Amino acid sequence: MKTFEELGVAAPILKAIQELGYVSPMPVQEEVIPYLLGQDNDVIALAQTGTGKTAAFGLPILQKIEVEDYQPQALVLCPTRELCLQIADDLNDYSKYIDHLRVLPVYGGSSIESQIKTLKRGVHVVVATPGRLLDLMNRKTVDLSHIRNVIMDEADEMLNMGFTDSINAILAEVPASRNMLLFSATMPQGIAAITKQYMNHPKEIVIGNKNEGNKNIRDIYFMVRAQDKYLALKRIADFYPNIYAIIFCRTRKETQEIADKLIQDGYNADSLHGELSQAQRDYVMQKFRIKNLQLLVATDVAARGLDVDDLTHVINYGLPDDIESYTHRRGRTGRAGKTGISISICHIREKGKIKEIERVINKKFEKGVMPSGKEICAKQLFNLVDQIEKVKVNEEEIAELMPQIYRKLEWLDKEDIIKRMVSLEFNRMIDYYKDADEIETVDEKSSRKDREGGRKRKAEEGFVRFFINFGKTDGLYTNQLIDLVNKCVPGKVRIGRIDLMEKFSFFEVEEKEARRVEKCMNNFEVDGRRIVVEEAQEKGEGKGKEKERKRRSTAQKRFERANGKPGKQSFGDKKRKKK
Template sequence: MSTFEELGVIPEIRQAITELGFENPMPVQAEVIPQLLSHKRDIIALAQTGTGKTAAFGIPVIQKTDLSLLSPQTVILCPTRELCLQIAGDLTDFSTYVEDLKILPVYGGSSIESQIRTLKRGVHIIVATPGRLIDLINRKTVSLKHVHTIVLDEADEMLNMGFSESIDEILSSVPESRSMLLFSATMPKEIEKITRKYMSDPVEITIGRKNEGAQNVRHLYYMVHAKDKYLALKRIVDYYPNIYGIVFCRTRKETQEIADKLMQDGYDADSLHGDLSQVQRDYVMTKYRNHNLQILVATDVAARGLDVDDVTHIINFGLPDDYEVYTHRSGRTGRAGKTGTSISIIHIKEKGKIAQIEKLINKQFEKRTIPKGDLICEKQLFNFVDKIEKVKVNEEEIDRLLPSIFRKLEWLEKEDIIKRVVSLEFNRLIEYYRQAEEIYEPEERSSKGRREDARSERGGRRQHNGVVQPEKGYARLFINIGKMDGVNPATLMGFINEHVKGKVPVGRIDLMKNFSFFEIPEELAPKVVKAFKGMYIEDRRLVVEVSRDENRPQKEKKQFFESFEGKKKKKHKQKR
């Protein structure tokens, strides 16, 4: 394994990166640093986020800077303000012992006048978002005539965000003799166009395969009914007690809704999306980076440039339409040599997307079932016990309080104290999962079955011999009250739970004029039927039973009227 000294890195930079914890070069650094230091040529580097890219280009551009020339010599373009600040901060750390090096982050959302003043004093390296740099160029407040190196970091992201024209304009403002380094996690056609237009015989360095996912990331998926996705998300978060993750949603509205629900349910969560002001974004990001948030719920655009090394889990609440976006999402975990997990919560119609993504990242997804409540409680409990075992005790501060505490608790046995501590922490969680309905996986069907399901969905529910079929694991019950009795789904659910001991999770409800159907877990059906046996509502006997014939109510109604008409005819004959 090579060292930074063998790569040609000067002592001043080596001292700084050693203090930062760098021991040996990561693969992308070992490949890129010698190329940039010894050759003035163009390089395409395909590597995932979190593989050490910033040091790969940051160390050489610092070392190649002529400190006597107080003019921009390197321009680093990146898609977002957050990434701009992150790169500038890293370069400042790498150059701790390089005296008089001037680095300026240039981005929107902050005072342009302040950036102009700094430029006039002179800088060596500019780290910029394309829009703000174009603005400075148009104002003629920045000169790029001495630029010898230009770096495009996360180039595919910049193109996705619509910066293609801005990149063209910036590249036309720098000398043709400059060298260019393009970093990208994927290699779409738009990137290939840039390389053909602006690069001369580039060296291509690929860490892993093109478009391949990060090597340290496991890919899992859970298949649930669409209506159960949020409940599934909660179970997954609870199943991983020490999760420090990002939940990706497709829209701003969904992002805010999911974050609000999580916060209402007691999770350390917040949202990050385009409707937030820059101040709000910075506040949320500071909380997340400081680990004051456990879960960040974000859109893809808002999370671009988010550079956090210790994210444990990525959760895809909805799979992206552009499968390459999945690569970016999953690349935010398993970074800097750590392992990570990318989880997708899908419904049955998204199963085909999983197969397509598997081809793209050259990895297999593991299919998992949603964890049961008892397993979640057990895992949370043992995690809590593990924390108690490892907690650091401040002996000096607590010693003076212990005698009073011991006197207060001396009537309790050790086992009683443990039970109370555990109950204090977990009663709410245990009670929630004791009452929570289980989440069932949709049944995978043949293409013929799916066509039949689609037809039945258009006209109602899937049927067999005239009987509507409940969801797997559920029983369909008939009750002889309906809309004419003032029943709606909420009142029916309340009525059932009022008269049946224990919480009854009610699934689909179909309300008719004089009767209704409702679905409950199969194992609860006998209990519910028994609870209503012999009950009357305003002199009418209540009938609750497992539905075996969907046409039964109509048949009974027809028989009743036939019988009634027959009695009328018989009575009329007797009178005559």
């Protein structure tokens, strides 16, 4: 392995990075730095987040700056305000011993007037988000005619965020003779179009294989039932006492709901999503960066540009729709040569998506076994003991208090003190897991049996289990089924377990309400289709289509003999899907 000096890094920059703790170059730096120090070299670098990309492009472009010429000579484009600020800070650190070199971050959400004033005074490197840079170009306040190096960092993210037109407009204004470096974690179609239009025979540098996952990251999935997802999340968080993680959710609503639940349950958590103001975002992100928060619940869009090196875990509260998003999520842990864990809490319907991700990242997922309450409590207790062993004691500060403390506790022996200390810290957790049901992980076979209704299922004590002839293909989900029962049956009905199948479902109600529920619901229809509700059998409940057809036929004959037309109801205003 070469040193930074052998790669050609100049003395002032070398001194600065040594003070920052840089010892030897990372693979992407070793590949990119010598090439960028040359002339007329366009580069496409495919590397995961956290592999040392900023130094890979930052050191050579700073070294090639002519400080006497106070005009923008290097342009770095990046997708978010947060990443823009992070890159600018790093470049300022690297150029600490280059006198008068100026780096300007240009981004939305801050005063454009102050950015214009700084540009007029003269800068050498502009780090910008596309939208704000285009605004400055339209105002004729930034001159790109002297740009010698253009860097696009997280290019795939910029395309995903819809910056294609802005990027094209910006690149059309820079000299054709400039060098261009494009960094991306993945290689989507849009990247290929940019390279073809704006790059001249680029050298492709791949760290690992294309789209391949970081080998320092373990990919684990837990297959659980939908109603157990949040409980599974709590167990995972409890099983790793020193967890420092981002929990990714699909929507803003889900993000806020999960964060609120975690906070209510005593976790050090907060949310990050698009409905927060910029001031709220900055406050939450600052708390997370300085580790005042252990868990940050975020959407993909909100977490873009959040640059944190020490994440122990990334938790997917359900897999994202596209594989590139998963690659970016997992790339936030296991950075700078450290190890990390990417955990996915999945439903059986996401089994195929796991296999697709495995194929793309060329890496197998581990199937996780949900930790028991006993295992979690043991892990937490031993972590406490470890902290006690390692705690730094300030003898001088506590010396005058110790005699009183000794007198107060002298009636207790060592074992009693240890027991009380442990109980004081963990009684709540021990009590919670003592009474908590274990979470059942789902395998493909058992889930298939469950979906087909072939598995025996007894109603909970005090409840009656009913079959209903609507399922998920009809747009029926848990909240719609509850609404449907409440609309059809007057008064309050306590509903127990709900099992949704594709073409029919099961639900439980209290025994005292059972006959009333059956009678009332069989007097209604949904979108012209009669509701059929019958008590489910313990054995063979729902043996496929034939069983459902017979049930429906029997119920329809009963309705035809009855007087009066059934009432109409709906759930969620969703129409039944047509085959």
